[in-house]
Amino acid sequence: MQKATIQLETLAxxxxxQKIENAVKGLNGIEKDSxxxxxxxxxxxxxxxxxxxxxxxxxxxxxxLGYPIIKSKVKSA
Numbered sequence: 001m002q003k004a005t006i007q008l009e010t011l012a013x014x015x016x017x018q019k020i021e022n023a024v025k026g027l028n029g030i031e032k033d034s035x036x037x038x039x040x041x042x043x044x045x046x047x048x049x050x051x052x053x054x055x056x057x058x059x060x061x062x063x064x065l066g067y068p069i070i071k072s073k074v075k076s077a
Contacts, residue, residue, distance in 0.1 A: 001031065001077040004055055006044040006062065007070040011037075016067065020044060023061050029053030047077055 011017060017037045024044060025032045029052025036045045048058065055074050063069060 001047045002050045002055075002074050003077045004044070004046050004048060004058060004072060004074050006055075006059065006072045008042045008044065008062070009068045009070060011039055011042045011067075014039065019065055020062055020067060023065055024058065027053055027058060027061055030058070050074075 008020075011020075017039050021035055021037050024030055024035050024046055027048075029049040031047035031049070034045070034047035037043070038045070044062065046058070048055075055072055059069050059072060
């Protein structure tokens with residue numbers, strides 16, 4: 001498992017948070033219980049199986065919703 005921390009541009013509303021959370025949880029290879037969206041910090045944290053999904057695919061799912069990503073960090077769990 002890998003741990004990802006994805007810094008987003010400032011989130012404007014709680015419904016944005018819900019959309020992002022649902023999109024990330026819906027991806028194959030995501031540890032669903034690990035998905036945390038930090039509204040005030042505009043960050044997404046999740047654990048994922050790097051054999052099933054890449055950080056780029058996670059980023060793309062978020063960006064496809066219209067939320068620009070500033071940077072991502074990945075480390076081994």
